Amino acid sequence: MNQFHQVQNDIVQQVRGLINREINGQSTSDLHRQATRDLESAVAAWHSSYCRLIKFQRDFIRSLHGWFKLTLVSVNTEPINGNREFSDSFMFCDEWKLALDRIPDTVASEAIKSFINVVHSIYVKQTEELKIKKRTESASKELEKKASSVRSIERKYYNSYSMVGIGLPDVGPDNGNVLDARDPLAEKKAELAASQRRVEDEMVKHSKAVEVTRAMTLNNIQTGLPGVFQAMTSFSSLMTEALEAVCTRSYSIK
Template sequence: MHVITWNRSFKNLPDQDDLGGNFEINDNFETHATVLDRMLAWEKKLYDEVKAGEFMKIDYQKKVALLQKQKKRGVKLETLEKTKAAVSHLHTRYIVDMQSMDSTVSEINRLRDKQLYKKLVDLVDGMAKMWSSMHHHHKFQFNIISGIRGFEVPPLPRGTTDQHYRHTRDLRDIVREWHMQFEKLMDNQKGYIKALNAWLKLNLIPIESNLKEKVSSPPRQVEPPIKNLLHAWHDHLERLPIELAKTAIKSFAEVISNIVLLQEEEITLRRRCEDTRRDRDRKIAQFEEWHRRYMERKASLGEDANTEVAETVNPDPVIDRKFAIEELEIRLKEEEGHHLRLARQVREKSLANLRMHLPELFRNMADFASFCHEMYSHLSKFAVLPKDEVQG
């Protein structure tokens, strides 16, 4: 990234006292971004000069036409000389403006051939190194993760904790962000090279004058080095199997999303078990408190003579309350059994998905990184600086 960023041009600059009255910055301090910024400023200057030149050319042609009419009509010599002077003045200004325009074109071409081309060569070299490193790391990741095939789900798998669920959800978000940023990287790269090719096509069109007088222009380099580099770069990017990597990342993001859904279902059931357990414990505590008071009250009243008749009319409330607690116990056991089975299913499905898709992800990314490394290594053949540039 140090090749592209703006910031490097402000590092290691000479002290302000050392600059004196010279505000020119050495080309070595320029970055890719600052070179583009300078070229844009010169392009705007050229645009203004060309537009002004067109208006001046129209005025010149009008004055020439007026002069021709005046000659045919035989106007006064004083009027004719005045028109001739105006034509000569416009012609001189046009010549001067064209020379200024040529200077602007020369500066743009100098920046193109001496600065932008050099920064693109640096970018090619940097991308080749980056993708070589990416290939190494993705291949290493593939070798490591291939060991997941030996993992087995334990007989009593651990349930999904809230922390585990948060980490899985974070992983899903990170992979989604990875997919989005990877897509932006490749799209912006293709867009930038496409834009440079379109600009170069216009840049190589000479600015011609249709005046009879020849205006001296600096010699143009028909095939600047940047042309072959940009054309090859564009063609290589078009053949790059970008969809291979994008699909691999997107598929893995969907796998993690499915695991998140499974974990959410498991956590929902776990919390239902916890609610049932708390309800059971609360009812047991209430029953024990009630049963204690009930037995104390019954003991204080003594044995009633008509106990048998009273029990027939009013069934023992202890039995009803115990029955309600037993129902909760049965429901809790069923929910716990369901939760245990679901926890095992979540572990098995998660592991099966990771076994299948995670090695596939890193294999595809390693292959894509290899393609990119080969592409930029091949582009290095087109990105050769002149000997004086290399020495400089």
């Protein structure tokens, strides 16, 4: 286990050198967000498995230690019937129990739990970005709907004048593109212009949200992920040393 965590730690340290080189980053999709949610669930399951592993190992050796103490060893720890084998076995079990009790497993547990929070914060930021994206798309559709309506009304309005041979009101070289107050489309065109500004505002917000999400994701991964594997490498190293010492002690039991 320790060897694998050392390799993982060496690989993960390389994320510190990652740089966001994309000026216009790719926006978050539903697939991206689901992948982040899956990662959060996987890390949470990892944390749960880690805690259960430590608990089950300690529960096992404590039960075995208690069985030895109550069944094979008297209150004053003298071997029953003078059998030294039971005493050696109990001492081995006692050292095994102490070794597991002394291992600092909390640091690794907290590191994994902290990374769960890191991934969750990325998920929340992606969700916010997607909401802005959907607002932008909705505003764009509304703009297109209003633009289509204005074009349709314009065609009917201009055609009605041309059919009776009447010139359009206040349309001439002096007026250019200025809307006349008597223009029946003035209100519609004002609404269209407002919709256009709203779409532009939402597009700016979405572009900014993409940048923020991407920067936060990279920063959180760079600061959060290496710490997890550093803690796991340290924990597994201490676990290996403790169990090797216990195993060495077991070789002396005959």
